Amino acid sequence: KAGVTQTPRYLIKTRGQQVTLSCSPISGHRSVSWYQQTPGQGLQFLFEYFSETQRNKGNFPGRFSGRQFSNSRSEMNVSTLELGDSALYLCASSLAREDEQYFGPGTRLTVT
């Protein structure tokens, strides 16, 4: 069974631009969660989607948004990029919301 895939793997954007990251969960998994990883703040929860509905949200500004499609694939969008948004963005999927999460390799976003 294929693992969680994330595209693109690397991305360089300019301050003020917007970006969309994509995540394809493991086949059959319906819950998708997103995390931001930085050296200073560590791993922080962004949001979780289950059956196309956002079920939980972390403490991030409204510039961070996401969605989930009927095939469980998910996208996250960051608008008006700031230098501090440079991070590794990790997507994880699970069969049910309380199950263990399986992580993708991440998208490394650099904002210049």
Next chain:
Amino acid sequence: AQSVTQLDSQVPVFEEAPVELRCNYSSSVSVYLFWYVQYPNQGLQLLLKYLSGSTLVESINGFEAEFNKSQTSFHLRKPSVHISDTAEYFCAVTPYNQGGKLIFGQGTELSVKP
């Protein structure tokens, strides 16, 4: 609110020595507990989990962790480490009522030296 504290940011150890990575959590509700490992330039891999039942859980590569409810701890141990265990280890919790949300500790960098 919940929080996770990993008491050591870096743990250097010699090959074949035992190691313990410490994790304490704070939560007003019951939680599920996890240990994840991250190798350089890779995503996170689940090492082991505690959902219910026996408080001692084991992984296939020799790690074990014990859930101690009274001390709100979930320390990770291995009796004999290998060079290949060099990685960053993250302790995490999911509150029972917030499935899909992992709250992570700051991580412990395990460095195994020959």
